[in-house]
Amino acid sequence: MPFLELSFDLGPLSTAPDAEAIEAACFEAGALAVTLTDAADDPVLEPLPGEVRLWPATRVAALFPQNAAPLAAARAIAASLALPPERIMARAVADRAWEREWLEHFRATRFGRRLWVAPHHERVTAPDARVVRLDPGLAFGTGTHPTTAMCLEWLDAHLDVERVAESAPAPRELTVIDYGCGSGILALAAARLGAARVECFDIDPQALLAAEANAAANDLTDRVRIVRRDEELTPGADLLLANILSEPLKALAPRFAELVRARGRIVLAGLLEAQAAEVTQAYCTWFDMSRFGARGDWVGLTGVRRPRDP
Numbered sequence: 001m002p003f004l005e006l007s008f009d010l011g012p013l014s015t016a017p018d019a020e021a022i023e024a025a026c027f028e029a030g031a032l033a034v035t036l037t038d039a040a041d042d043p044v045l046e047p048l049p050g051e052v053r054l055w056p057a058t059r060v061a062a063l064f065p066q067n068a069a070p071l072a073a074a075r076a077i078a079a080s081l082a083l084p085p086e087r088i089m090a091r092a093v094a095d096r097a098w099e100r101e102w103l104e105h106f107r108a109t110r111f112g113r114r115l116w117v118a119p120h121h122e123r124v125t126a127p128d129a130r131v132v133r134l135d136p137g138l139a140f141g142t143g144t145h146p147t148t149a150m151c152l153e154w155l156d157a158h159l160d161v162e163r164v165a166e167s168a169p170a171p172r173e174l175t176v177i178d179y180g181c182g183s184g185i186l187a188l189a190a191a192r193l194g195a196a197r198v199e200c201f202d203i204d205p206q207a208l209l210a211a212e213a214n215a216a217a218n219d220l221t222d223r224v225r226i227v228r229r230d231e232e233l234t235p236g237a238d239l240l241l242a243n244i245l246s247e248p249l250k251a252l253a254p255r256f257a258e259l260v261r262a263r264g265r266i267v268l269a270g271l272l273e274a275q276a277a278e279v280t281q282a283y284c285t286w287f288d289m290s291r292f293g294a295r296g297d298w299v300g301l302t303g304v305r306r307p308r309d310p
Contacts, residue, residue, distance in 0.1 A: 003032070004064040006074055008088045017081050022060055025080035029073045031062040063093065111149060112156025115189055120217070130156075130192045133218050134185060146295035147243050147269040151186055154267055154292055154300065159193040159239075177201070177237045177259055179252070180244035180270075184211030184224065190241070191223045199234060201227045236261045242268050246275035250282040257286035262307040267292070269300045276301060 010022075017025075019036060026034045037059050064073055070090040078085040108118035108131075116124045116131045124131045159174075174195045178187035181200035184207075191198050200211045208226050215224040227233055240260050242249060249268055256266055266287060271279055276299045280289045287303030294300070 002066050003093045004066060004068050004070055004073075005061055005091050005093045006031075006064065006070065006077065006088050007059060007061040007091075008077075008083065010058045010060065022081065025077050026060070026062040028080065029062070029064075029076040030068055031064055031073075033063040035061045035063075037061070066092075111152035111189075115152055115156040115193065117152070117185065117189075130189075132185065132188045132192055134183060134188070134214055146298045147271075147300070148185060150293040150295055150298070150300045151241060151243050151267055151269050152189055154302070155186070155189050155193055155241075159190060159195065174239070175199075175234070175237050177233055177240045178211075179233075179240060179242040179256070179259075180248070181211045182207050182243070184214045186241045186243060187211065187224050188214060188218055188220060190239070191220045192218070195239075196223060198224045199227045199237075200224060201230060201233055230255070233259055235259050236264075238264045240264070240266045242266070242270075244270045246271040246279055249279050253282040253286070256283075257305065260305045262305055264305045266303045266305070267300065268302070269298070271299060271301070272297050273299050 006026075010017075022036065023034045062073075062077070064070075074088040074090065075085050077083070078088060108116055108122045108124050110116050110126070110129075114128050114130045116126065116129050117134055118124050118131055120133050174197075176187065176190045176195045176198040178184065178190070178198060178200045181187055181202045182204075184200050187198040187200045200208065200215075202208050202211070205228075208228060211224075212226045215221050215226070235258055237260050240256055242252070242256070249271065260266055266283070268279060268283075273294070276291065280301060283289050283301075283303055287305055289301055289303040292300045292302045
């Protein structure tokens with residue numbers, strides 16, 4: 001069954017309604033679904049937890065039943081959002097299996113030498129492949145973002161225990177924390193590459209649900225533990241991964257120093273080139289810091305925990 005789509009571009013952010021108001025106006029007019037996308041190429045950086053920011057140029061697309069009256073729906077939306085009705089465009093959209101169509105564009109990808117991230121429907125036959133099964137979902141993280149890709153490649157290159165946890169009692173006892181886990185992709189990768197215990201923590205309950213489901217789907221629940229409160233994380237980790245944002249990374253430096261054992265490592269990502277120096281400075285009291293990669297404007301940092309606090 002085809003649908004009716006009404007779409008429009010918002011004006012300047014200073015005068016644009018917020019995301020909740022936009023969605024409410026569309027749903028009140030009878031929309032079945034509402035999508036907000038970047039109409040240009042402007043990343044939205046540093047949102048606060050729970051915050052939804054609009055792009056400088058935001059496009060709104062609202063999907064309606066085929067029999068909806070386009071003019072009446074457009075007028076209702078325009079009135080609610082104080083927009084000129086002529087800005088709202090209407091078109092017919094064919095019905096498609098949207099989830100299947102998205103999955104068809106998500107292919108198995110190799111990160112480094114051994115590590116693969118693949119959808120459940122695709123088989124990976126490469127020798128010595130360590131495969132994380134992951135389908136696109138609500139929580140961030142399928143390996144497509146440059147910061148996630150850098151972390152996955154670091155794990156593949158370094159998770160040979162002697163490099164990451166030189167003084168760990170035995171290879172099978174390597175412990176990892178994925179702080180800000182999103183879908184749990186980094187935790188799953190660490191477990192697949194040999195970590196004995198991985199703890200996942202995120203402030204977003206949806207992310208924890210996704211990480212828990214993904215751990216079960218990969219048969220890794222025996223090694224991947226979902227932690228719902230920061231204070232429940234286990235100190236003494238050999239490796240802590242945090243692919244979040246620069247401001248939280250800076251604020252969390254003392255906490256990460258508490259969680260990582262002496263000579264343990266941290267891997268920090270989610271920051272831009274211009275933010276790397278400040279983040280490095282925030283950690284240098286406890287860690288010997290260095291860069292491990294860069295992709296476009298994104299950079300990754302790693303650090304080794306000093307044996308004693310100064």
